[in-house]
Amino acid sequence: GENVEQHPSTLSVQEGDSAVIKCTYSDSASNYFPWYKQELGKRPQLIIDIRSNVGEKKDQRIAVTLNKTAKHFSLHITETQPEDSAVYFCAASRDYKLSFGAGTTVTVRA
């Protein structure tokens, strides 16, 4: 089955700096890569996604890049704000089944 690895497990950044989270996947047939943000005690919320026919996607301060050859994808958050503090999960999808990474706890220091 699909195996998704996510790094780092924790990330502390100064407010206004950028944060980068990286994921690798094992199944070359995976074709959809969403990112979810989960605040303490709340549901995972989809923040951005990318499909295998696209190399990069941006939505305001958030961007995702995908390298199909290397089987890795990354989340970039620019100009971080305190409300960006949360756990972020990457996922890879094949046949509508999501396989998640272990998560990255992001702390934005004021």
Add this chain to the structure above:
Amino acid sequence: DAGVTQSPTHLIKTRGQQVTLRCSPKSGHDTVSWYQQALGQGPQFIFQYYEEEERQRGNFPDRFSGHQFPNYSSELNVNALLLGDSALYLCASSGQYRGLAITDTQYFGPGTRLTVL
């Protein structure tokens, strides 16, 4: 536009008991997936229902079973509960949206926190 809803919010059971969790998908969605999220970990795929049938299953024992109703809502049943079944159980819905073909974009419900004592 109603989002994904789940009930109950919290549940406490003892080992050996059985539990049923419920999920109503987002309006217009016809596919329901269930995930188990242990504390400090990412969600793990349990199974997915589409057209009232189990379409895919993850690496979970047969103690975990489900059902989808004609209105697309779904239930997750867990028999013979073990301490290790304590987790947040998440339901996610996907499917046709605004007449488009089936999409794999999944939206999560708030989850049911199950504690097994």
